[in-house]
Amino acid sequence: MGSVSALQRPRVGHIQFLNCLPIYWGLMRSGALIDVDLHKDSPERLNAALVAGDLDIGPISLVEYLRSAGDLLLLPDLAVGSDGPVLSVNIVSTVPLDRLDDRPVALGATSRTGVLLAQMYLETYVGVRPTYFRSPPDLARMLDEADAAVIIGDVALRALHDSPQHGWQVTDLGQAWRDWTGLPMVFAAWAVRRDFATAHPGLVKDVHEAFLRSRELCLTELDEVAEAAARWETLSAATLAHYFRTLDFSLGDRQVAGLHEFARRAAALGAVPPLPPAGPAFFKG
Numbered sequence: 316m317g318s319v320s321a322l323q324r325p326r327v328g329h330i331q332f333l334n335c336l337p338i339y340w341g342l343m344r345s346g347a348l349i350d351v352d353l354h355k356d357s358p359e360r361l362n363a364a365l366v367a368g369d370l371d372i373g374p375i376s377l378v379e380y381l382r383s384a385g386d387l388l389l390l391p392d393l394a395v396g397s398d399g400p401v402l403s404v405n406i407v408s409t410v411p412l413d414r415l416d417d418r419p420v421a422l423g424a425t426s427r428t429g430v431l432l433a434q435m436y437l438e439t440y441v442g443v444r445p446t447y448f449r450s451p452p453d454l455a456r457m458l459d460e461a462d463a464a465v466i467i468g469d470v471a472l473r474a475l476h477d478s479p480q481h482g483w484q485v486t487d488l489g490q491a492w493r494d495w496t497g498l499p500m501v502f503a504a505w506a507v508r509r510d511f512a513t514a515h516p517g518l519v520k521d522v523h524e525a526f527l528r529s530r531e532l533c534l535t536e537l538d539e540v541a542e543a544a545a546r547w548e549t550l551s552a553a554t555l556a557h558y559f560r561t562l563d564f565s566l567g568d569r570q571v572a573g574l575h576e577f578a579r580r581a582a583a584l585g586a587v588p589p590l591p592p593a594g595p596a597f598f599k600g
């Protein structure tokens with residue numbers, strides 16, 4: 316990969332789910348959008364692009380970060396997580412979870428962290444061993460072929476809303492993790508490729524600061540963000556505002572402790588390499 320010329324905007328990923336709409340709103344309102352080459356996509360495609368070097372900076376599923384930590388630096392104080400319910404990372408099931416032994420469970424293809432957390436939770440906490448298969452995140456089809464589905468993002472948020480009329484049971488994996496460990500869950504973090512950070516530290520600092528400003532700005536305007544989004548959604552503005560307030564975009568000490576605990580448990584199962592003892596490496600602008 317050649318180095319980026321000083322005149323080329325940083326290639327920055329953006330999750331095309333409602334969960335990151337507040338961040339987008341802030342980038343738009345502050346004018347920072349004009350200084351980045353923004354790539355909107357689903358999380359699994361953004362993960363792959365950042366790891367492959369087709370993006371310089373972007374959100375990455377925690378699990379994929381742990382698998383490629385040697386090539387990446389985390390941007391401080393920025394994440395997609397929750398301290399309790401998250402509302403949009405769910406196991407949707409047609410039977411109680413303790414009846415899933417040997418039963419088919421569909422894992423949504425857009426998720427890496429949520430689907431691993433679901434497997435850890437089912438096997439270690441609930442004590443069942445389902446048969447998993449990966450599936451496009453189409454809930455109706457998943458529940459046709461399986462007794463439970465693990466889904467994230469808009470599909471999961473809508474499923475939570477529609478569950479009473481369908482008789483589905485919804486297990487919120489942010490809440491499940493909190494009940495299990497007492498800690499917040501970090502589903503995705505923002506990372507920069509180490510090679511890009513070395514070559515263009517000033518650009519990375521600018522993008523990081525733009526994201527932090529964006530987060531602050533959108534938090535003060537969440538009702539407006541929700542009103543604007545609801546025009547294109549089946550969910551109400553009040554539901555969306557509640558969702559945006561439930562999500563935790565920060566990565567403070569408690570969130571980093573949650574990240575460590577998830578990494579430790581996932582590594583013990585052989586699902587990811589262990590984190591170095593010093594913890595994740597951060598970009599220091």
Ligand SMILES: C=C(O[C@@H]1C=C(C(=O)O)C=C[C@H]1O)C(=O)O
Nearest residue numbers: 376403426427428429467468502
């Ligand atoms: C809270 C969420 O966090 C996400 C969960 C991810 C995963 O499970 O791999 C990846 C990116 C985030 O979008 C969500 O998608 O609803």
